[in-house]
Amino acid sequence: MRLKVNNQEARFILSAYRPSGEDASGAQFKAALQQVSRDPGLAHWFADQLTVDAATSGAVCSIPVPADLRGNILAGAKVSRRHLRFVRPELFAMAAAIVLLAVLAGFWTHRSGLERWQKDALAFVPTLAAGQAQFDHVATDGRTLRQWLQARNAPTPKAMPVGLETLPALGCKTISSGGKPVSIICFRMGGNELVHLVVTDASDLSHAPPNEPRFAREDGWTTASWTQNGQVCMLATKASEQELRQLLATTVQAANSRPAVVGEI
Amino acid sequence: MPGNEFEQLVDAHYTTLYRFAYSLAKNEMDAADLTQQTFYIWAQKGRDLRDAAKAKSWPFTTLYREFLGGRRHETRFPKVSLDEAPDEPADASLTAEKIDAASAMSALGKLDENFRAPLTLFYLKQFSYTEIAEVLNVPIGTVMSRLSRGKAQLRQILSDEQQNPIRRIIEMTPSDSEAQSE
Numbered sequence: 001m002r003l004k005v006n007n008q009e010a011r012f013i014l015s016a017y018r019p020s021g022e023d024a025s026g027a028q029f030k031a032a033l034q035q036v037s038r039d040p041g042l043a044h045w046f047a048d049q050l051t052v053d054a055a056t057s058g059a060v061c062s063i064p065v066p067a068d069l070r071g072n073i074l075a076g077a078k079v080s081r082r083h084l085r086f087v088r089p090e091l092f093a094m095a096a097a098i099v100l101l102a103v104l105a106g107f108w109t110h111r112s113g114l115e116r117w118q119k120d121a122l123a124f125v126p127t128l129a130a131g132q133a134q135f136d137h138v139a140t141d142g143r144t145l146r147q148w149l150q151a152r153n154a155p156t157p158k159a160m161p162v163g164l165e166t167l168p169a170l171g172c173k174t175i176s177s178g179g180k181p182v183s184i185i186c187f188r189m190g191g192n193e194l195v196h197l198v199v200t201d202a203s204d205l206s207h208a209p210p211n212e213p214r215f216a217r218e219d220g221w222t223t224a225s226w227t228q229n230g231q232v233c234m235l236a237t238k239a240s241e242q243e244l245r246q247l248l249a250t251t252v253q254a255a256n257s258r259p260a261v262v263g264e265i
Numbered sequence: 266m267p268g269n270e271f272e273q274l275v276d277a278h279y280t281t282l283y284r285f286a287y288s289l290a291k292n293e294m295d296a297a298d299l300t301q302q303t304f305y306i307w308a309q310k311g312r313d314l315r316d317a318a319k320a321k322s323w324p325f326t327t328l329y330r331e332f333l334g335g336r337r338h339e340t341r342f343p344k345v346s347l348d349e350a351p352d353e354p355a356d357a358s359l360t361a362e363k364i365d366a367a368s369a370m371s372a373l374g375k376l377d378e379n380f381r382a383p384l385t386l387f388y389l390k391q392f393s394y395t396e397i398a399e400v401l402n403v404p405i406g407t408v409m410s411r412l413s414r415g416k417a418q419l420r421q422i423l424s425d426e427q428q429n430p431i432r433r434i435i436e437m438t439p440s441d442s443e444a445q446s447e
Binding site: 011020022053054056059060064069070072076077123127133179220 | 269270271272273275276278279280281283284288293297300301304305308320321359361364365366368370373385387388389390391393394408410412413416419420423
């Protein structure tokens with residue numbers, strides 16, 4: 001059944017709408033946005049709210065952080081860890097908890113379809129997109145970023161889907177997931193949407209995705225994962241599955257169903 | 266947990282956590298304490314760090330609980346019931362270009378606390394309204410209501426400050442001098 005809302009309800013719902021547009025696909029927001037498109041007065045209110053929200057967001061995210069805070073946190077954690085070495089019952093409890101959680105995490109990961117390297121990358125990406133974590137390297141084309149990663153022996157996509165080649169890049173970052181390096185390259189799609197190519201070595205992974213892209217939705221993300229050339233790759237976006245499929249459209253035309261690739265390094 | 270992973274988590278979250286803490290505590294020292302305390306708990310309870318999905322909201326939930334825990338012992342801040350909080354007019358005129366970090370934090374600081382936490386999380390851009398509900402442990406409808414009413418109140422405060430900049434300077438002066446004297 002199609003959801004319909006009046007102006008008052010639309011205002012209420014759209015108060016929770018983020019200026020980045022990430023929420024546009026939600027059913028409530030869709031209904032509210034449709035009402036906006038029907039009513040010029042509401043559209044004026046909404047445009048004004050987006051402007052003020054974006055300005056306030058920018059202001060809040062620019063609040064200066066004390067220069068010594070990071071160092072103090074890390075130093076404090078180091079001292080805490082040293083202390084814990086001498087507290088045997090706590091150490092034992094922590095070890096037991098880690099073992100139990102590793103088992104549970106493995107079970108849960110298996111059920112949900114995404115592996116740990118994927119979940120860790122998806123958890124980190126928003127901090128890059130929001131500017132809270134810095135890219136290792138910034139460039140506007142994917143080829144430069146791949147060369148930069150390769151020069152540092154970081155996981156580098158040996159080949160990229162054709163669709164990504166035409167998109168402007170933002171930067172790249174290599175993170176550690178359970179001690180395994182995972183590289184992320186971020187691209188800008190149409191509008192405000194981003195798409196992220198995540199890559200790591202396929203060896204020692206217990207559940208590598210198949211050679212054909214496997215699509216999944218989790219926690220607001222649409223992902224396509226595949227294995228190629230000894231690497232596991234994932235494309236992730238907050239955009240719809242249809243848009244992600246369009247980005248990989250060359251896949252369908254290729255002889256096999258893997259994403260068509262360009263630019264072997 | 267390996268030190269490099271912990272460092273990554275610190276890098277990923279400490280600036281946002283500090284800004285959230287600052288909006289709650291309204292001063293640098295308490296905000297830094299709250300942020301460090303959150304990471305201390307995080308380092309001790311390594312279990313939650315293993316779950317990447319939880320890693321995003323867990324520190325914010327923990328920081329908020331720590332803040333509320335500290336406040337339970339204080340009686341000097343009377344709590345205003347949401348039902349009693351007046352609705353502010355939503356159409357106050359406002360120039361978006363004039364909103365800067367100082368005016369935003371000053372205005373957020375004047376909001377009722379029930380509005381301040383969800384609005385700050387909203388403006389930090391990391392969380393959807395459903396995630397904010399999870400962090401603050403309140404129903405989704407309540408979060409939407411607080412965002413709606415909180416934005417109207419914030420807009421009114423920002424508008425007042427833009428129209429009466431002198432008043433803002435005078436209001437800020439005592440706390441600045443208090444901070445210097447500490």
